[in-house]
Amino acid sequence: MSEKKQLPIRPLGHGKPVTRRDLLGQGLISGGAMVLAPSLLGSIYSQTAQGQESIAAACETDSGPAGGTAAIVIELAGGGNIAGANVFVGGRGGQRDRLPSYQTIGGPATPTSMQYGLLWNSSSQMLAGINSVLTDQATKDKVKGILYCSISNDDLETNLYLPSHHLVHAGAMGKIAKLAGMVGKPGGTRSNTGFREPGLSPVVINSPNDVRSIVDRHKIALTLNDDAMNRILRTSANMGIDSLCKISRRSLSEQMAAICGCRYEKSYKLATEFSADNLDPTKDANINTIFGGGNGSAEACISKLVISGNAGVGVILKNGYDYHDGTRTTGDAKDREAGVTIGQIIAYAATQNRPVSIMIITDGGVSSDDSGAWTADSGVRSAALQISYHPAGVKTVDGKDPQVGAYKNDSTVDASVNAISNSPPSLALAFTANYLALNGDEGKLQTLFGDNAISQKLQEYLVYKKS
Helix, strand or coil, X not given: CCCCCCCCCCCCCCCCCCCHHHHHHCCCEECCEEXXXXXXXXXXXXXXXXXXXXXXXXXXXXXXXXXXXXEEEEEECCCCCCECCCECCCXXXXXCCCCCCCHHHCCCCCECCCECCECEECCCXXXXXXXXXXXXXXXXXXXXXXXXXXXXXXXXXXXXXXXXHHXXXXXXXXXXXXXXXXXXXXXXXXXXXXXXXXXXXXEECCCHHXXXXXXXXXXXXXXXXXXXXXXXXXXXXXXXXXXXXXXXXXXXXXXXXXXXXXXXXXXXXHHCCCCXXXXXXXXXXXXXXXXXXXXXXXXXXXXXXXXXXXXXXXXXXXXXXXXXXXXXXXXXXXXXXXXXXXXXXXXXXXXXXXXEEEEEEECCCEEECCCCCEEEECHHHCCEEEEEECCCCCEECCCCCCEECCECCCCCECCCCCCCCCCHHHHHHHXXXXXXXXXXXHHHHHHHHCCCHHHHCHHXXXXXXXX
Protein backbone atom coordinates (compact mmCIF):
# COMPACT_ATOMS: atom_id res chain seq x y z
CA MET A 1 0.00 0.00 0.00
CA SER A 2 1.53 3.24 -1.09
CA GLU A 3 1.96 6.03 1.43
CA LYS A 4 -0.73 8.66 1.10
CA LYS A 5 0.60 12.15 0.57
CA GLN A 6 -0.22 14.47 3.43
CA LEU A 7 -1.97 17.59 2.15
CA PRO A 8 -1.33 21.02 3.56
CA ILE A 9 -3.45 22.19 6.48
CA ARG A 10 -6.35 24.11 4.95
CA PRO A 11 -9.83 24.22 6.52
CA LEU A 12 -12.68 23.75 4.04
CA GLY A 13 -14.27 26.90 2.65
CA HIS A 14 -11.32 29.11 3.46
CA GLY A 15 -8.10 30.21 1.83
CA LYS A 16 -4.66 29.73 3.24
CA PRO A 17 -4.30 31.06 6.79
CA VAL A 18 -1.52 33.61 6.63
CA THR A 19 -2.02 35.94 9.60
CA ARG A 20 -2.85 35.71 13.30
CA ARG A 21 -6.42 36.76 12.51
CA ASP A 22 -6.74 33.99 9.87
CA LEU A 23 -5.47 31.36 12.27
CA LEU A 24 -7.82 32.47 15.02
CA GLY A 25 -10.76 32.61 12.65
CA GLN A 26 -10.11 29.16 11.18
CA GLY A 27 -9.63 27.49 14.54
CA LEU A 28 -5.98 26.57 14.10
CA ILE A 29 -5.29 28.40 17.33
CA SER A 30 -7.61 28.46 20.28
CA GLY A 31 -7.26 30.04 23.70
CA GLY A 32 -3.72 31.06 22.92
CA ALA A 33 -2.46 27.63 21.87
CA MET A 34 -1.60 26.17 18.47
CA VAL A 35 -2.77 22.65 17.78
CA LEU A 36 0.46 21.67 16.02
CA ALA A 37 4.18 22.20 16.49
CA PRO A 38 3.76 23.43 20.09
CA SER A 39 7.48 24.06 20.64
CA LEU A 40 7.52 26.87 18.09
CA LEU A 41 4.19 27.78 16.52
CA GLY A 42 2.25 27.26 19.73
CA SER A 43 4.65 29.47 21.57
CA ILE A 44 3.88 32.34 19.23
CA TYR A 45 0.42 32.43 20.76
CA SER A 46 1.20 31.33 24.30
CA GLN A 47 0.80 34.84 25.71
CA THR A 48 0.54 38.47 24.64
CA ALA A 49 3.57 39.83 22.84
CA GLN A 50 5.61 42.13 25.05
CA GLY A 51 6.94 44.48 22.38
CA GLN A 52 10.59 43.89 23.29
CA GLU A 53 12.44 42.46 20.32
CA SER A 54 14.67 40.28 22.43
CA ILE A 55 16.37 38.53 19.56
CA ALA A 56 16.21 39.22 15.84
CA ALA A 57 12.94 40.65 14.59
CA ALA A 58 13.07 38.91 11.23
CA CYS A 59 15.23 36.53 9.22
CA GLU A 60 17.27 39.29 7.64
CA THR A 61 18.12 40.89 10.95
CA ASP A 62 21.30 40.22 12.82
CA SER A 63 21.55 41.59 16.33
CA GLY A 64 24.48 42.05 18.62
CA PRO A 65 26.32 44.63 20.65
CA ALA A 66 27.32 47.57 18.46
CA GLY A 67 30.35 49.63 19.29
CA GLY A 68 31.78 46.98 21.57
CA THR A 69 31.35 48.83 24.89
CA ALA A 70 28.92 47.43 27.44
CA ALA A 71 26.71 50.05 29.13
CA ILE A 72 25.34 49.84 32.67
CA VAL A 73 23.41 52.55 34.52
CA ILE A 74 23.20 52.55 38.32
CA GLU A 75 20.48 54.68 39.90
CA LEU A 76 21.00 55.56 43.57
CA ALA A 77 17.38 56.21 44.55
CA GLY A 78 16.76 58.92 47.12
CA GLY A 79 19.49 61.49 46.45
CA GLY A 80 22.85 60.25 47.66
CA ASN A 81 26.14 62.12 47.74
CA ILE A 82 28.49 61.85 44.77
CA ALA A 83 30.40 65.15 44.70
CA GLY A 84 31.92 66.12 48.02
CA ALA A 85 32.25 63.26 50.44
CA ASN A 86 33.08 60.87 47.59
CA VAL A 87 34.47 62.45 44.41
CA PHE A 88 36.35 65.66 45.15
CA VAL A 89 34.68 68.67 43.48
CA GLY A 90 35.96 72.10 42.58
CA GLY A 91 34.99 75.36 40.94
CA ARG A 92 35.17 76.44 37.32
CA GLY A 93 38.85 75.62 37.19
CA GLY A 94 38.16 71.91 37.66
CA GLN A 95 38.60 69.44 40.48
CA ARG A 96 41.72 71.14 41.85
CA ASP A 97 40.02 74.55 41.98
CA ARG A 98 39.25 74.27 45.69
CA LEU A 99 36.09 75.69 47.21
CA PRO A 100 36.32 77.86 50.35
CA SER A 101 34.46 75.23 52.36
CA TYR A 102 33.22 71.67 52.01
CA GLN A 103 31.23 71.53 55.24
CA THR A 104 27.81 71.29 53.62
CA ILE A 105 28.82 68.45 51.25
CA GLY A 106 30.49 66.09 53.68
CA GLY A 107 33.58 68.02 54.71
CA PRO A 108 36.13 68.54 55.95
CA ALA A 109 37.53 67.40 52.64
CA THR A 110 41.06 66.24 51.90
CA PRO A 111 41.73 65.02 48.37
CA THR A 112 43.57 61.76 47.94
CA SER A 113 45.92 61.03 45.12
CA MET A 114 44.34 60.65 41.71
CA GLN A 115 42.59 57.27 41.35
CA TYR A 116 40.65 56.11 38.30
CA GLY A 117 41.41 59.46 36.67
CA LEU A 118 39.63 61.38 39.45
CA LEU A 119 40.47 63.10 42.70
CA TRP A 120 38.57 61.50 45.58
CA ASN A 121 37.86 62.59 49.12
CA SER A 122 40.24 60.73 51.42
CA SER A 123 37.29 59.42 53.45
CA SER A 124 35.20 58.32 50.45
CA GLN A 125 33.42 55.07 51.16
CA MET A 126 32.44 54.73 47.51
CA LEU A 127 36.12 54.66 46.64
CA ALA A 128 36.77 52.22 49.49
CA GLY A 129 34.07 49.94 48.09
CA ILE A 130 35.57 49.99 44.59
CA ASN A 131 39.03 49.29 45.94
CA SER A 132 37.80 46.42 48.09
CA VAL A 133 37.01 44.58 44.85
CA LEU A 134 39.58 45.96 42.41
CA THR A 135 42.86 44.83 43.90
CA ASP A 136 44.75 44.26 40.65
CA GLN A 137 46.70 47.40 39.81
CA ALA A 138 46.87 46.56 36.11
CA THR A 139 43.06 46.56 35.96
CA LYS A 140 42.79 49.74 38.02
CA ASP A 141 45.14 51.53 35.65
CA LYS A 142 42.70 50.87 32.79
CA VAL A 143 39.81 52.72 34.45
CA LYS A 144 38.94 56.42 34.08
CA GLY A 145 36.05 58.45 35.46
CA ILE A 146 34.13 61.66 34.79
CA LEU A 147 32.36 63.82 37.39
CA TYR A 148 29.29 65.74 36.14
CA CYS A 149 28.07 68.67 38.26
CA SER A 150 24.35 68.76 37.58
CA ILE A 151 21.26 69.72 39.59
CA SER A 152 18.46 67.15 39.89
CA ASN A 153 15.14 67.25 41.72
CA ASP A 154 14.93 65.62 45.14
CA ASP A 155 13.24 62.23 45.53
CA LEU A 156 11.37 62.49 42.24
CA GLU A 157 10.96 59.95 39.46
CA THR A 158 10.50 62.76 36.94
CA ASN A 159 14.18 63.62 36.56
CA LEU A 160 14.96 63.03 32.89
CA TYR A 161 18.62 62.15 33.36
CA LEU A 162 18.28 58.43 32.63
CA PRO A 163 20.34 57.58 29.48
CA SER A 164 19.18 53.98 28.93
CA HIS A 165 17.15 54.64 25.76
CA HIS A 166 19.84 57.04 24.49
CA LEU A 167 22.47 54.32 24.81
CA VAL A 168 20.37 51.76 22.92
CA HIS A 169 19.77 54.31 20.18
CA ALA A 170 23.52 54.97 20.12
CA GLY A 171 24.24 51.33 19.33
CA ALA A 172 24.21 49.27 22.53
CA MET A 173 22.20 46.39 21.03
CA GLY A 174 22.51 43.07 22.85
CA LYS A 175 22.20 39.71 21.13
CA ILE A 176 19.10 38.78 23.13
CA ALA A 177 17.72 41.99 24.64
CA LYS A 178 18.30 45.66 24.00
CA LEU A 179 17.52 46.77 27.55
CA ALA A 180 17.56 44.86 30.85
CA GLY A 181 16.40 46.56 34.04
CA MET A 182 15.07 45.79 37.48
CA VAL A 183 11.77 47.64 37.03
CA GLY A 184 9.14 47.23 34.32
CA LYS A 185 8.94 50.96 33.63
CA PRO A 186 10.14 52.13 30.19
CA GLY A 187 13.70 52.98 31.21
CA GLY A 188 14.28 49.87 33.34
CA THR A 189 14.34 51.75 36.66
CA ARG A 190 12.16 54.09 38.70
CA SER A 191 13.11 57.29 36.87
CA ASN A 192 12.05 58.45 33.44
CA THR A 193 13.98 59.11 30.28
CA GLY A 194 13.59 62.22 28.16
CA PHE A 195 14.27 60.28 24.97
CA ARG A 196 12.31 57.19 23.94
CA GLU A 197 13.50 54.59 21.48
CA PRO A 198 10.30 53.52 19.64
CA GLY A 199 8.97 50.16 20.78
CA LEU A 200 11.66 49.68 23.43
CA SER A 201 10.74 48.26 26.81
CA PRO A 202 12.99 46.47 29.29
CA VAL A 203 13.36 42.81 30.02
CA VAL A 204 12.88 42.79 33.80
CA ILE A 205 15.70 40.99 35.60
CA ASN A 206 15.83 40.49 39.36
CA SER A 207 16.91 36.86 39.71
CA PRO A 208 18.43 33.92 37.82
CA ASN A 209 14.89 32.69 37.11
CA ASP A 210 14.25 35.91 35.18
CA VAL A 211 17.41 35.28 33.16
CA ARG A 212 16.42 31.70 32.42
CA SER A 213 12.98 32.81 31.29
CA ILE A 214 14.52 34.90 28.51
CA VAL A 215 15.54 31.75 26.70
CA ASP A 216 12.40 29.75 27.43
CA ARG A 217 11.45 28.58 23.96
CA HIS A 218 7.79 29.31 24.70
CA LYS A 219 8.67 32.99 25.04
CA ILE A 220 11.24 33.28 22.29
CA ALA A 221 8.69 33.39 19.49
CA LEU A 222 6.92 36.28 21.22
CA THR A 223 9.85 38.46 20.32
CA LEU A 224 9.13 38.20 16.61
CA ASN A 225 7.32 41.05 14.96
CA ASP A 226 4.20 40.57 12.83
CA ASP A 227 6.09 40.34 9.55
CA ALA A 228 8.36 37.59 10.83
CA MET A 229 5.51 35.62 12.37
CA ASN A 230 3.32 35.88 9.30
CA ARG A 231 6.22 34.69 7.19
CA ILE A 232 6.54 31.63 9.43
CA LEU A 233 2.81 30.98 9.40
CA ARG A 234 2.52 31.24 5.62
CA THR A 235 5.19 28.58 5.22
CA SER A 236 3.85 26.30 7.95
CA ALA A 237 0.31 26.51 6.55
CA ASN A 238 1.56 24.70 3.42
CA MET A 239 3.16 21.89 5.39
CA GLY A 240 1.55 18.61 6.20
CA ILE A 241 0.87 17.39 9.73
CA ASP A 242 3.71 14.86 9.56
CA SER A 243 6.18 17.55 8.55
CA LEU A 244 5.07 19.91 11.30
CA CYS A 245 5.26 17.20 13.92
CA LYS A 246 8.78 16.30 12.83
CA ILE A 247 9.79 19.95 12.99
CA SER A 248 8.35 20.33 16.48
CA ARG A 249 10.79 17.70 17.73
CA ARG A 250 13.84 19.59 16.49
CA SER A 251 15.91 22.17 18.35
CA LEU A 252 14.65 25.73 18.17
CA SER A 253 17.33 26.91 15.75
CA GLU A 254 16.67 23.91 13.50
CA GLN A 255 12.93 24.65 13.55
CA MET A 256 13.50 28.23 12.46
CA ALA A 257 15.87 27.20 9.68
CA ALA A 258 13.48 24.51 8.40
CA ILE A 259 10.44 26.78 8.35
CA CYS A 260 12.06 30.02 7.21
CA GLY A 261 15.02 28.75 5.22
CA CYS A 262 17.06 31.70 6.42
CA ARG A 263 19.77 32.58 8.90
CA TYR A 264 18.04 31.59 12.12
CA GLU A 265 20.98 29.34 12.95
CA LYS A 266 22.86 32.56 13.76
CA SER A 267 20.20 34.68 15.39
CA TYR A 268 18.60 31.80 17.27
CA LYS A 269 21.59 30.24 18.97
CA LEU A 270 19.49 30.30 22.10
CA ALA A 271 19.06 26.56 22.00
CA THR A 272 22.82 26.01 22.28
CA GLU A 273 25.17 28.91 22.96
CA PHE A 274 22.46 30.95 24.67
CA SER A 275 21.06 28.18 26.83
CA ALA A 276 19.58 29.01 30.21
CA ASP A 277 22.54 27.39 31.95
CA ASN A 278 25.04 29.48 30.00
CA LEU A 279 23.23 32.69 30.96
CA ASP A 280 22.69 31.74 34.61
CA PRO A 281 25.08 33.86 36.76
CA THR A 282 25.09 31.27 39.54
CA LYS A 283 26.84 28.85 37.17
CA ASP A 284 29.53 31.33 36.10
CA ALA A 285 32.78 30.77 38.01
CA ASN A 286 33.92 34.37 37.52
CA ILE A 287 30.61 35.76 38.76
CA ASN A 288 30.80 33.50 41.81
CA THR A 289 34.33 34.65 42.58
CA ILE A 290 33.61 38.36 42.14
CA PHE A 291 30.01 38.71 43.37
CA GLY A 292 30.07 35.81 45.83
CA GLY A 293 29.43 32.08 45.48
CA GLY A 294 26.02 31.18 44.08
CA ASN A 295 25.18 34.86 43.72
CA GLY A 296 21.78 35.37 42.17
CA SER A 297 21.46 39.09 42.83
CA ALA A 298 19.99 41.42 40.24
CA GLU A 299 23.38 43.14 40.03
CA ALA A 300 25.11 39.87 39.13
CA CYS A 301 22.40 38.86 36.66
CA ILE A 302 22.39 42.17 34.81
CA SER A 303 26.19 42.46 34.83
CA LYS A 304 26.53 39.03 33.24
CA LEU A 305 23.85 39.69 30.60
CA VAL A 306 25.32 43.03 29.56
CA ILE A 307 29.03 42.29 29.71
CA SER A 308 28.52 39.03 27.82
CA GLY A 309 26.89 41.08 25.06
CA ASN A 310 23.51 39.38 25.46
CA ALA A 311 21.85 42.60 26.66
CA GLY A 312 22.73 46.00 25.22
CA VAL A 313 22.12 48.22 28.26
CA GLY A 314 21.60 47.21 31.88
CA VAL A 315 19.98 49.34 34.58
CA ILE A 316 20.57 48.61 38.26
CA LEU A 317 18.34 50.26 40.87
CA LYS A 318 19.81 50.66 44.35
CA ASN A 319 17.39 51.89 47.01
CA GLY A 320 18.08 53.56 50.35
CA TYR A 321 20.09 56.59 49.23
CA ASP A 322 17.77 59.07 50.95
CA TYR A 323 20.10 58.75 53.93
CA HIS A 324 19.95 62.18 55.61
CA ASP A 325 19.27 60.79 59.10
CA GLY A 326 21.59 63.07 61.07
CA THR A 327 24.45 60.57 61.01
CA ARG A 328 27.26 59.63 58.72
CA THR A 329 26.96 55.90 59.38
CA THR A 330 24.01 55.07 57.11
CA GLY A 331 25.30 57.11 54.19
CA ASP A 332 28.80 55.69 54.43
CA ALA A 333 27.42 52.14 54.35
CA LYS A 334 25.25 52.86 51.31
CA ASP A 335 28.09 54.64 49.47
CA ARG A 336 30.39 51.68 50.10
CA GLU A 337 27.69 49.35 48.75
CA ALA A 338 27.51 51.39 45.54
CA GLY A 339 31.29 51.31 45.25
CA VAL A 340 31.38 47.54 45.67
CA THR A 341 28.87 47.15 42.82
CA ILE A 342 30.95 49.43 40.57
CA GLY A 343 34.07 47.43 41.39
CA GLN A 344 32.34 44.11 40.75
CA ILE A 345 31.11 45.20 37.32
CA ILE A 346 34.60 46.33 36.31
CA ALA A 347 36.26 43.22 37.70
CA TYR A 348 33.87 40.97 35.78
CA ALA A 349 34.37 42.98 32.58
CA ALA A 350 38.12 42.46 32.98
CA THR A 351 37.67 38.67 33.15
CA GLN A 352 35.71 38.85 29.89
CA ASN A 353 38.16 41.22 28.21
CA ARG A 354 35.21 43.52 27.49
CA PRO A 355 35.06 47.32 27.83
CA VAL A 356 32.27 48.71 30.00
CA SER A 357 30.98 52.18 30.83
CA ILE A 358 29.07 52.63 34.10
CA MET A 359 26.87 55.70 34.62
CA ILE A 360 25.83 56.55 38.20
CA ILE A 361 22.84 58.86 38.70
CA THR A 362 20.87 59.96 41.76
CA ASP A 363 17.64 61.92 42.19
CA GLY A 364 18.76 64.97 44.12
CA GLY A 365 21.58 65.34 46.58
CA VAL A 366 22.23 65.72 50.29
CA SER A 367 23.67 68.35 52.63
CA SER A 368 25.62 67.95 55.85
CA ASP A 369 26.24 69.86 59.07
CA ASP A 370 29.61 70.96 60.41
CA SER A 371 30.40 67.43 61.59
CA GLY A 372 29.79 65.96 58.13
CA ALA A 373 26.56 64.21 59.18
CA TRP A 374 23.86 64.16 56.49
CA THR A 375 20.89 66.30 57.52
CA ALA A 376 18.69 67.17 54.54
CA ASP A 377 17.88 66.66 50.86
CA SER A 378 19.65 69.10 48.57
CA GLY A 379 19.18 68.74 44.83
CA VAL A 380 21.41 71.77 44.22
CA ARG A 381 24.27 69.65 45.59
CA SER A 382 23.70 66.80 43.18
CA ALA A 383 26.11 65.25 40.70
CA ALA A 384 26.59 62.21 38.46
CA LEU A 385 29.48 59.92 37.71
CA GLN A 386 30.71 57.91 34.72
CA ILE A 387 33.38 55.26 35.24
CA SER A 388 34.71 53.27 32.29
CA TYR A 389 37.04 50.34 31.81
CA HIS A 390 38.78 49.20 28.63
CA PRO A 391 41.14 46.21 28.27
CA ALA A 392 43.58 48.50 26.47
CA GLY A 393 43.07 51.31 28.95
CA VAL A 394 40.58 54.19 28.77
CA LYS A 395 42.01 57.23 27.02
CA THR A 396 41.04 60.81 27.83
CA VAL A 397 41.39 64.09 25.99
CA ASP A 398 44.88 65.50 26.58
CA GLY A 399 44.89 68.08 29.35
CA LYS A 400 41.14 67.78 29.97
CA ASP A 401 39.94 67.98 33.56
CA PRO A 402 37.64 65.06 34.47
CA GLN A 403 35.12 67.44 36.02
CA VAL A 404 32.35 68.66 33.69
CA GLY A 405 30.58 71.66 35.18
CA ALA A 406 31.40 73.23 38.53
CA TYR A 407 30.33 74.02 42.06
CA LYS A 408 30.11 77.55 43.48
CA ASN A 409 31.83 78.86 46.60
CA ASP A 410 28.70 78.08 48.65
CA SER A 411 29.12 74.37 47.77
CA THR A 412 26.17 74.19 45.39
CA VAL A 413 26.12 73.47 41.66
CA ASP A 414 26.97 76.48 39.53
CA ALA A 415 23.81 76.40 37.41
CA SER A 416 25.16 78.78 34.76
CA VAL A 417 28.31 76.95 33.67
CA ASN A 418 26.97 74.82 30.82
CA ALA A 419 23.98 72.89 29.48
CA ILE A 420 24.13 70.02 31.99
CA SER A 421 24.31 72.26 35.07
CA ASN A 422 20.56 72.61 35.42
CA SER A 423 19.22 70.26 32.74
CA PRO A 424 18.87 66.52 33.46
CA PRO A 425 18.01 65.75 29.79
CA SER A 426 21.29 67.36 28.73
CA LEU A 427 23.12 65.24 31.33
CA ALA A 428 21.75 62.10 29.66
CA LEU A 429 23.13 63.34 26.33
CA ALA A 430 26.52 64.13 27.89
CA PHE A 431 26.72 60.56 29.20
CA THR A 432 25.90 59.33 25.70
CA ALA A 433 28.45 61.61 24.04
CA ASN A 434 31.24 60.22 26.22
CA TYR A 435 29.99 56.66 25.69
CA LEU A 436 30.21 57.22 21.93
CA ALA A 437 33.63 58.83 22.32
CA LEU A 438 35.05 55.60 23.77
CA ASN A 439 34.60 54.17 20.27
CA GLY A 440 35.49 57.36 18.39
CA ASP A 441 31.83 57.93 17.44
CA GLU A 442 31.12 61.17 19.29
CA GLY A 443 30.45 62.93 15.98
CA LYS A 444 27.31 60.82 15.57
CA LEU A 445 25.53 62.49 18.51
CA GLN A 446 23.83 65.18 16.44
CA THR A 447 22.86 62.72 13.71
CA LEU A 448 21.34 60.40 16.30
CA PHE A 449 19.54 62.97 18.45
CA GLY A 450 19.18 66.03 16.26
CA ASP A 451 20.36 69.51 17.14
CA ASN A 452 20.99 69.70 20.88
CA ALA A 453 22.92 71.71 23.45
CA ILE A 454 25.62 69.06 23.88
CA SER A 455 26.37 68.73 20.15
CA GLN A 456 26.57 72.51 19.79
CA LYS A 457 29.60 72.64 22.12
CA LEU A 458 30.63 69.00 22.01
CA GLN A 459 34.29 69.45 22.95
CA GLU A 460 33.25 71.15 26.17
CA TYR A 461 31.66 67.92 27.43
CA LEU A 462 34.03 65.29 26.10
CA VAL A 463 36.54 63.73 28.48
CA TYR A 464 36.89 60.31 26.85
CA LYS A 465 38.39 59.60 23.45
CA LYS A 466 38.78 56.44 21.41
CA SER A 467 40.66 53.74 23.31
